[in-house]
Amino acid sequence: MHIRWLEDFVCLAQAGSLARAAELRNVTPPAFGRRMQALEVWAGAPLIDRSVFPVRLTREGKQFLEAAQSALRTLDEARLSLRAAHRADASTVVIATGKTLARSMVPAWLANLRQQLRNDPVAAGFRTRLSTFPTHDAMVMFTEGDADFLLCYNAPEQPVTLDDARYRVHLVGEERLVCVSAATDGGGPLYKLQARGRAPVPMIAYAETLTLGRMVNQEIARRRLASRLDVIAISDLAESVHEMVRQRMGIAWLPARLIADDLHAGRLVRVGLEAGGETDLAMQILLYRPRAPMRPLDEAFWRAAVA
Numbered sequence: 001m002h003i004r005w006l007e008d009f010v011c012l013a014q015a016g017s018l019a020r021a022a023e024l025r026n027v028t029p030p031a032f033g034r035r036m037q038a039l040e041v042w043a044g045a046p047l048i049d050r051s052v053f054p055v056r057l058t059r060e061g062k063q064f065l066e067a068a069q070s071a072l073r074t075l076d077e078a079r080l081s082l083r084a085a086h087r088a089d090a091s092t093v094v095i096a097t098g099k100t101l102a103r104s105m106v107p108a109w110l111a112n113l114r115q116q117l118r119n120d121p122v123a124a125g126f127r128t129r130l131s132t133f134p135t136h137d138a139m140v141m142f143t144e145g146d147a148d149f150l151l152c153y154n155a156p157e158q159p160v161t162l163d164d165a166r167y168r169v170h171l172v173g174e175e176r177l178v179c180v181s182a183a184t185d186g187g188g189p190l191y192k193l194q195a196r197g198r199a200p201v202p203m204i205a206y207a208e209t210l211t212l213g214r215m216v217n218q219e220i221a222r223r224r225l226a227s228r229l230d231v232i233a234i235s236d237l238a239e240s241v242h243e244m245v246r247q248r249m250g251i252a253w254l255p256a257r258l259i260a261d262d263l264h265a266g267r268l269v270r271v272g273l274e275a276g277g278e279t280d281l282a283m284q285i286l287l288y289r290p291r292a293p294m295r296p297l298d299e300a301f302w303r304a305a306v307a
Contacts, residue, residue: 003075005039006068008032009047010163013065016054024161026136069165076166077292079145092127093301096138096147100212100238102130104257105285106151109172116304123300134236135160135211142288148298150288155215155281162288170287170306177216177253177281180268182245189269191251193228193279200230202250207236211283216253219281253281 012021012032022032040047047061057065097106110128117123131141135152139162142150153175154160162169181189191201206213213236220226232250235241238258245252246262251271262268272279289302 001039001042003072005035005042006072008035009039009068010065010072011161012036012048012055013057013061014161014163016056018055069163072163073166073292076145076290080290080292080294090295091125091297092129093149093298094129094131094147095149095151096131096133096141097151098135098138098153098211099132100255100258101151101153101285102132103239104255105173105175106130113301113304116307117300120300120304122296123304126297126301134209148289148294149301150286152286152288153211154284154286155211156284157218158211158214160286160288166291167288168291170302172285172287172305175283175285176256177212177283178256178259178263179251179253179271179279180245180259180263181251181271182248183266183269187266187269189251189271190248191271193225193251193271198228200228202232203229204241204244204250204252205231205234206238206241207234210236210238212238212253212255215281215283219253253279 008021008025011024012018015021015024018033018036019029022029025032027035036048043060043064045060045064046058047064049056049058049061095106114126117126131138131147133141138147138150138152139160141147143162150162151172152160179193181191184190193201206216208214208217220229230250233241233244235244238255241252242254242258244250245254245268254268256263259268263270270279287305289298293299294302
């Protein structure tokens with residue numbers, strides 16, 4: 001029996017769908033189904049009722065779910081305790097996050113936390129190590145115990161899914177993605193979202209591997225804007241998208257924190273729909289920690305973050 005089978009099973013119980021659970025676990029549905037079948041063979045009883053849609057757990061499956069969650073919590077707590085005890089630098093808080101957050105939001109947030117903790121005997125003078133990855137990789141680093149905290153975007157249509165029984169979460173704030181263009185000499189947008197039938201507007205897009213990219217693409221599909229946009233460049237770095245917009249190459253949806261100075265100075269301006277509709281997209285910024293007890297420094301950091 002593999003630990004990942006237990007993690008798969010708990011994910012399935014939360015997702016309520018084999019296909020959705022497979023997506024969350026980053027495996028194909030057939031591979032996920034084979035894992036569940038192998039787990040049932042090991043358990044010696046049917047755990048999933050596949051005769052209904054969506055699938056649900058059998059009576060034995062519900063009983064086994066409690067045992068699986070308990071086993072995973074116990075193993076997770078033991079691993080975190082061992083890693084914390086043998087960490088080379090006990091004065092460093094490790095945060096797994098994304099490159100955009102590390103640039104746009106984290107500096108001011110950390111400065112405020114350091115100010116709050118300046119007189120704390122446990123946390124005074126602490127150091128921070130930021131490890132930046134795409135959201136999925138940052139989640140893996142955090143859940144594998146290689147980071148104390150996870151700081152990430154959370155889009156309403158594509159929520160972050162971590163086991164509530166194993167992790168706690170705090171809403172740090174909100175970010176807005178703003179559709180912007182370089183400004184003309186007169187202060188208006190150089191590019192506008194033209195009405196249907198006119199030449200498409202050049203756009204700088206995010207790679208699909210980014211939460212920002214998936215969120216923007218979903219909004220474009222929802223508003224049926226694809227025929228009015230001409231994607232001329234794609235990047236997996238928000239700062240690169242930002243600079244291309246500043247260089248007057250096209251429009252893009254950019255985090256408001258990242259472009260605040262440009263908006264204030266009038267170098268970039270908002271691009272609206274011709275009917276005056278809202279183009280901003282809202283995202284949450286979430287901070288995750290394990291539910292298991294952490295080092296005194298980490299606990300002090302968490303208390304300051306949620307204060």
